[in-house]
Amino acid sequence: MTLDLLIAGGMVVTPDGRRRQNVGVADGRIAVIGTDRPAARREVDASGLLVLPGGVDTHVHLMDPGSTEREDFPTGTAAAAVAGVTTIVEHSHGAPVRTVADLRDKQSYLTGRSNVDFGLAAHAWPGAAGDVAGLWRAGVAFFKVFTCTTHGIPGHDAAALRAHLNATALADAVSLVHCEDESLTADAERLLRGSGRTDPGLLPDWRDRDAEVVAAAVTALLVRRVGARAVVAHVSHPEVADYLARERAGGARLGAEGCPQYFLLREDEVHEHGALRKFTPPARARTDSDEALMWRLLRSGTLSHMSSDHAPSTLEQKAAGDIWNVHFGLPGLDTTLPVLLDAAARGHLSHEDVARVYAETPARTYGLYPRKGRIGVGADADLVLVDPGGRRTLANENMLSKAGWTPYHGRAVTGLVVRTYLRGVLIAEEGEPIDAREGRFLSGGGA
């Protein structure tokens, strides 16, 4: 067998450790790994670089179809490629997948529109638990569930949530649950609107810690009692993570998703930045020690993995309307792996942890492993070459998302993504995407 590609002399990093090895690729898959240096049609010198598994970002909204004035698949997946992400799982609230026909339509619409491989999630709908089994067998990666009505998607109360989780337990399907208690957020909204407030500082009062922890607790308890599998989305503070860990210790099959904004952004930034910090749950960290605790929870596995929750709007869109009406959400695909690499450079994580939390664990959770999220013989050759000591400053003008800005503008980070390969094909080099549109649909664990 002649190899198509040999990535030679790099430090191969997996969750288990690192070794200087050569990685050989044939037909889009990893064919050999070791210290031998077999012949290949192309050879890339990776000495001095880390070879990491391609990022697997399982909470991404590319708004396509739905709200393409905010983002689309070509732009969003160009951002992914440059940032070292080779697999995403996408769902958009503007055009939710609720039936098998919706899934097939979206799959065919996206043919030739993606630069990275992609799974698609369905939206759970109160009263539609009967649709779960069919969607799961058809290949959705997970079911997105809201506990509060948000982004136009109706919330599940405890009865609807239990019915949904029962259906997923029967099918062995997995859910990603947005946890904020509807009665608490609705009551806070009434009070805040009644007092006439329109200042951005209302956000943490509207979407407070109690609302999140109450919904997470109900979700975790039902997941355990029903025997379902679920992930609590965007855990914003340690109390939620600790509660989920207790339920996990009691047998709940429960993941806890982290996102960079709950580590790096501070609760009080909303006063200065207004709508550019409108996302929910909002930022909770107040101090550097709050941030350090979140990294410790990630390192220990209490937080199971990382996602961007990429939900972009442009600066113009974020400026249109008052704080109540403007879109929730932040862009994040451009920056998630860079800020994780930087956290490794700052000693909060190891690069092995980065391979675990942003590749292996999300791939396992959503049925994409062992093909994705792994550097091993037989896996797809989704590889990222990283200069661990390279430095850059994150800046709005370098973002490839249609959003065109980042909440991390001006932040200096250490750790540069030098090259990204999708199934052995170079899809980004030194900050430039190669718009190959080679991305393929990936079925989830039920297909």
Ligand SMILES: [Zn+2]
């Ligand atoms: Zn989201």
